Amino acid sequence: MNTQGVQNSVKGAYKPRIEQRILIMTAVPAERDAVLRGLGGETGFDVLAAGVGPVAAAVQTAKALARAKYSLVISAGIGGGFPGKAEVGSLVVASEIIAADLGAETQEGFCSLEQLGFGSSRVPVDEDLLNLVYETLLGSKLPVNTGPVLTISTVTGTAEKARELAGRVPGAAAEAMEGYGVALAAQDSGVEVLELRAISNLVGPRDRSAWRIKEALEALEAATSILVRVLK
Numbered sequence: 001m002n003t004q005g006v007q008n009s010v011k012g013a014y015k016p017r018i019e020q021r022i023l024i025m026t027a028v029p030a031e032r033d034a035v036l037r038g039l040g041g042e043t044g045f046d047v048l049a050a051g052v053g054p055v056a057a058a059v060q061t062a063k064a065l066a067r068a069k070y071s072l073v074i075s076a077g078i079g080g081g082f083p084g085k086a087e088v089g090s091l092v093v094a095s096e097i098i099a100a101d102l103g104a105e106t107q108e109g110f111c112s113l114e115q116l117g118f119g120s121s122r123v124p125v126d127e128d129l130l131n132l133v134y135e136t137l138l139g140s141k142l143p144v145n146t147g148p149v150l151t152i153s154t155v156t157g158t159a160e161k162a163r164e165l166a167g168r169v170p171g172a173a174a175e176a177m178e179g180y181g182v183a184l185a186a187q188d189s190g191v192e193v194l195e196l197r198a199i200s201n202l203v204g205p206r207d208r209s210a211w212r213i214k215e216a217l218e219a220l221e222a223a224t225s226i227l228v229r230v231l232k
């Protein structure tokens, strides 16, 4: 928990200590616009489209955090769901934000930053905040799961790679391309972070024609319109 928020022992009791803004980072304008529609003109939120990938996300998040005070940063957008963990059209709230391809390939398999001794490839999510968001969405009857969300720089395009990632991160629910960049910038500023993904496709063999972007953007909008009531 950082110094900008207050928690007590009651589950789901996350409350910003003073009125501060919430920053929502998306990748592309279509995601930003879905979030803005969900917010319905509510004040206290800044919503940005940073570009695709963790580097653009980190750079733009850090710049935004330098411009204003925020109590919370949310990485939001569409994402791929791991088969059996998150269906197309559903939502995933990250329990942990993991840089899944940051490391080294070896003859024995993938070596993470931790294994290489270069720090952490994982950014934790505050448990009370996660519970508040997950339970709110669950209560709203929107299809929602929680689990680790992987950040990758290259969209997974084979069943073999999907199996490798799921094997490496037990319980992995979704993958996307920005969460870890947003999370690292937030962590560096001592601000809490969340990642919310609306599932447009399954992680596995590439079939861009099967991506259900419209449905995912509608789910993102619906989730935002529910969450706006509890996050402020």
Ligand SMILES: O=C(O)c1cccc(C(=O)CC[C@H]2O[C@@H](n3cnc4c(=O)[nH]cnc43)[C@H](O)[C@@H]2O)c1
Pocket (backbone or CB within 6 Å): 027, 028, 030, 031, 051, 052, 053, 077, 078, 079, 080, 081, 152, 154, 155, 156, 175, 176, 177, 178, 200, 201, 202, 203, 213
């Ligand atoms: O073409 C469009 O209309 C359109 C509208 C909104 C978003 C897009 C994107 O292509 C966004 C790219 C964005 O999506 C995330 N994403 C979605 N599925 C996956 C996946 O299976 N693996 C990794 N990332 C995924 C990712 O965060 C990209 O930034 C197009």
